[in-house]
Amino acid sequence: MQGNSLVMVAVENRLAGAIELHPAIRTEAKEVVAQFRHLGISTYIVSGDHENPTQMLARELGIDHYHAEILPEQKAEIVRQLQKDGKKVCFVGDGINDALALKEADVSVSLRGAATVAVDTAQIILMDGNMANLPYLFGVSKNFKSDQKRNLIITGIPSIICIGGVFLFHFGIYASILLFYSGLGIG
Numbered sequence: 001m002q003g004n005s006l007v008m009v010a011v012e013n014r015l016a017g018a019i020e021l022h023p024a025i026r027t028e029a030k031e032v033v034a035q036f037r038h039l040g041i042s043t044y045i046v047s048g049d050h051e052n053p054t055q056m057l058a059r060e061l062g063i064d065h066y067h068a069e070i071l072p073e074q075k076a077e078i079v080r081q082l083q084k085d086g087k088k089v090c091f092v093g094d095g096i097n098d099a100l101a102l103k104e105a106d107v108s109v110s111l112r113g114a115a116t117v118a119v120d121t122a123q124i125i126l127m128d129g130n131m132a133n134l135p136y137l138f139g140v141s142k143n144f145k146s147d148q149k150r151n152l153i154i155t156g157i158p159s160i161i162c163i164g165g166v167f168l169f170h171f172g173i174y175a176s177i178l179l180f181y182s183g184l185g186i187g
Helices: 029-039 051-061 072-084 096-104 116-121 131-168 173-184
Strands: 005-011 014-021 044-046 065-067 090-092 107-111 124-126
Touching: 029 051, 029 131, 044 051, 044 072, 051 065, 072 096, 090 096, 090 131, 096 107, 096 116, 107 116, 107 131, 124 131, 131 173
Parallel strands: 044 065, 090 107, 107 124
Antiparallel strands: 005 014
16 A cells, blocks of 8 residues: 555455555646646645545645645634735635635635535636636736736826816816726726
8 A cells, every 4th residue: 555545344344355545636737736836836735635645645746735634624724824824825625525624715716516515615616627727717816916906007097187187277077088088998
């Protein structure tokens, strides 16, 4: 058993065998983690699984940090602790045991086909059921923030000039409207 989970099977109170469970790794997971590393984003696995399988999975995927044998309440506590340490947390989960952590995270993501409670709790649902678009999602978020600042400046400056023009230079209503809407057309 090389870091996999072992389930013992008994028949009539006698050991009949053992089943070794191997974690299923999504085909896109390694690439997504590599893209996060390139973007400077720290990655964590917070799992209810045993220590060895979780550690091996983290090592195989290139995950920065891992927590094993974690209960649902502890997942939420880990999210809160990361936030307390000044980090913004995006939690990706697909199971019932992820719901509390999804609720605590700054941003929560689940996948189509996940447990209903995870989908209902998450703020973002990846409808293709694939994590490959997560780095794109982070890019959209970053662009949204810079676009929002630019739009505030583009609409704010003409508004301030317009208000100042009305009071200081006695602009009329038509001049004010023209000035305001000319600023909106710049973006």
